């Protein structure tokens with residue numbers, strides 16, 4: 129399967145089907161991020177390949193600014209340091225990409241309503257942040273595809289500094305390697321190590337097929353109109 133075929137196939141399944149498939153392979157809870165990793169609103173679903181970013185707790189003291197011009201400059205320098213990963217995402221490589229950020233347990237709204245749109249314009253699938261999202265109200269109005277462990281008004285400045293890009297990271301209890309498959313829906317975030325992906329699909333297919341058969345009967349019994357959740361395997 130090509131990467132495109134693989135991710136197209138994975139997108140048919142709910143995180144629950146994919147998680148059951150991991151169970152079948154003996155990987156119980158191995159890719160399950162902590163329940164503190166939540167979508168910023170209901171209904172966000174995406175799947176894509178991990179582009180990893182590791183941020184570290186800031187080591188140096190922050191500047192006590194004495195003018196707004198100085199603050200502008202200090203903040204710009206801080207952002208250049210922290211947000212160096214932004215330029216590694218381009219319109220050419222952003223398709224099917226999920227940014228996965230490890231903030232080393234530090235508070236700080238690295239994802240705000242501005243960077244969310246910068247990344248949406250580039251074409252990423254979504255962002256999964258073990259750390260903070262801020263400007264949440266606006267990010268929701270923008271339909272930004274974001275999962276995070278913290279909602280906060282604080283900035284990343286003063287709290288974190290750059291670590292590494294494209295290395296294995298610890299994200300909400302799971303080690304994520306660049307290129308692993310990140311699956312996010314209302315239930316949470318599941319990471320499928322790339323080496324298991326094709327096998328996971330075989331088991332997930334059976335789980336979803338059986339579920340659709342049983343739930344279709346319930347829909348009929350209850351007089352419900354069939355909806356898109358019963359069509360996932362037809363897409």
Ligand SMILES: O=C([O-])CC(=O)C(=O)O
Nearest residue numbers: 239240241242243244263
């Ligand atoms: O400005 C920043 O660095 C973070 C932020 O608030 C945004 O992206 O909206």
Ligand SMILES: [Mg+2]
Nearest residue numbers: 240241242263
């Ligand atoms: Mg902002």
